[in-house]
Amino acid sequence: MSPLFECRDEAQLLAGIRHARQAIARGELVVLPTDTVYGVAADAFSPAAVQRLLDAKGRSRQSPPPVLVPSVTTLEALVESVPDPVRALVDRFWPGALTIVLPAHPSLSWDLGETRGTVAVRMPDHRRALALLEETGPLAVSSANLTGKTAAITADSARDMLGESVAVYLDDGPPETGLASTIIDATSLVTETDPAVRVLRDGAVSRAQLREVLGDLLEADPPGRA
Secondary structure, eight states: OOOEEETTSHHHHHHHHHHHHHHHHTTOOEEEOOSSSOEEEEETTOHHHHHHHHHHHTOOTTSOOOEEOSSHHHHHHHBSOOOHHHHHHHHHHOSSSEEEEEEBOTTOOOOOSSOTTEEEEEOOSOHHHHHHHHHHOSEEEEESSOTTSOOOSSHHHHHHHHGGGSSEEEEOOOOSSOOOOEEEEOTHHHHOSSOOBEEEEOOSSOHHHHHHHHGGGBOOOOTTOO
8 A cells, every 4th residue: 555654743754755755756646735635746747647647537638737836936937927917916825725827838848738838836835745846846736536526635535536546645634724726817918918817716715815916807707706
């Protein structure tokens, strides 16, 4: 059975981060805690590892995973540009539960799936996740569950679903909320003269909070949503 490390125990934490880093370097998968739900992670720059992640979840290339980063500096290296409204969002909500879709930097050599030249990026507000990201660099991370199942909020439930397809499990207890991140599409801020930021998935950051930063750049709320 794949090992599970209890990160609230300092000795296990150090061993777990080391084993997780080594697994990522070998192109294997790791389950890690985040501030939203548990995620299953792979080296974002290894197409084989990313495909392994998609296969483990039963997910197609039409649903590419987001990328978690340890810093805003890393975001700047991954995307074509960071418009001022996105910088304002990052200042307000990062690290935190907001995933931002932007055009990917054209020089990057990676294959996350059918992204249409974009990448979804988030900096999690979780010290264990950030500690691993500082050592590995950007990770392709999707919720740690089989497609169609509820996202795992414990390492044990992730292991029940993903089993031996994951090399290392890091357990840091349940997240504070268990709410998935909000996903927004900000690509039009880079590519269009009449931009509008779209909400692709409602989550922990509300539309009202987004509108406080974006104003009229945020798409109109659908009936009954805010």
